[in-house]
Amino acid sequence: MQKLIAALMLVLAGPVWGAQLDFNFAAPADGSLPAGFHAALAGDGLPGRWQLQTDTAAPGTTAAAARIPVLAQTAVDATDEHFPLCVYDGEIFRNFKFSTRFKLVSGVLEQMAGIVFRYQNPTNFYVLRVSALGHNIRFYKMVNGTRSTPIGPTVDITPGTWHTLAVTCEGTQIICWLDDRPVMPPLNDTTFALGKVGFWTKSDAISYFADASINYVPRVPAAQALVTRIMEKQPRIAGLRIYALNTNEVTTVIASKLPDEVGRAGTDSEKAAATTGEVFYGKGKDTVVVTLPFRDRNGDPIAAVRVELNSFFGETQDSAVTRATVILKLMQEQITSRDELME
Numbered sequence: 001m002q003k004l005i006a007a008l009m010l011v012l013a014g015p016v017w018g019a020q021l022d023f024n025f026a027a028p029a030d031g032s033l034p035a036g037f038h039a040a041l042a043g044d045g046l047p048g049r050w051q052l053q054t055d056t057a058a059p060g061t062t063a064a065a066a067r068i069p070v071l072a073q074t075a076v077d078a079t080d081e082h083f084p085l086c087v088y089d090g091e092i093f094r095n096f097k098f099s100t101r102f103k104l105v106s107g108v109l110e111q112m113a114g115i116v117f118r119y120q121n122p123t124n125f126y127v128l129r130v131s132a133l134g135h136n137i138r139f140y141k142m143v144n145g146t147r148s149t150p151i152g153p154t155v156d157i158t159p160g161t162w163h164t165l166a167v168t169c170e171g172t173q174i175i176c177w178l179d180d181r182p183v184m185p186p187l188n189d190t191t192f193a194l195g196k197v198g199f200w201t202k203s204d205a206i207s208y209f210a211d212a213s214i215n216y217v218p219r220v221p222a223a224q225a226l227v228t229r230i231m232e233k234q235p236r237i238a239g240l241r242i243y244a245l246n247t248n249e250v251t252t253v254i255a256s257k258l259p260d261e262v263g264r265a266g267t268d269s270e271k272a273a274a275t276t277g278e279v280f281y282g283k284g285k286d287t288v289v290v291t292l293p294f295r296d297r298n299g300d301p302i303a304a305v306r307v308e309l310n311s312f313f314g315e316t317q318d319s320a321v322t323r324a325t326v327i328l329k330l331m332q333e334q335i336t337s338r339d340e341l342m343e
Helices: 002-011 222-233 268-276 317-334
Strands: 019-022 037-043 050-056 067-073 082-088 096-106 112-121 124-131 136-143 163-170 173-178 196-200 206-216 239-245 251-256 280-283 287-295 301-310
Touching: 067 082, 082 112, 096 112, 096 196, 112 163, 112 206, 124 163, 124 173, 136 173, 196 206, 222 239, 222 251, 222 317, 239 268, 239 287, 251 268, 268 280, 268 287, 268 301, 280 317, 287 317, 301 317
Parallel strands: none
Antiparallel strands: 019 206, 037 082, 050 067, 067 206, 082 196, 096 163, 096 206, 112 124, 112 196, 124 136, 163 173, 239 251, 239 301, 280 287, 287 301
């Protein structure tokens, strides 16, 4: 086991991730969720209660640093299959190392804390969690609401003490860490290639998290890569955007010729094109704009494409739609499903 750990430490000592994100639990410590997060629930029971607050720092710290900011899950629900989640929505990660400090505060039935990663929704994600009462660390996956058999070794986790939990994902390989040491052989799983990250507890466990961060390889979304390829082949296109519905049923830009437009809300035209397959046309002084449904291999609309073209003398609506449709077909030949588009 010591040789295994030494080998893993050597291999993973210095990966170059390219970007780092530190999660700010410092302000406001007023019972709200941190910016960019949402609360979710896997399993049964009542929703969890995730909030920003402070906790007493380790003994010996200065008075100025006597309290530290934490993300706390404070709801108590004795339901066995009850998993409160707090998920970060700001990015989807493929290759990364996600780490956090955690403290098990209380719990009669369970004293657990964990992290979720490559999260798709409340019924599909990976979990790495620890249990003080069970004296173990476990990895498992939730697929369509069904939990796989948890795997992992016996460990002792002291309640009321800060520990560190982390996971490294590179391709299909998953490395699990506890207190800065890998705790089991590398895992390989192909179920989820990418997804969100977040925090996890179970049943009546009250747990705190602090100093969370993720080092990752920035991902170019498939939609943006598609737009970039089209613009390289046809640089005279005046404007090109892809719109898709988000989880709040709002249509937003997911890819654009101008990257700073990503995230902007669309109009009713883009929403109608993406949902009912309508086509829209507009004319400016020197340009025409056509909004078309982006269809999957079955012909169903999965997004909207807004194409802006330089107009010519005598151009009609039919000719503008025809020109835009040629561009759309090139795009649909390269991506044929919503899952591919949203990667």
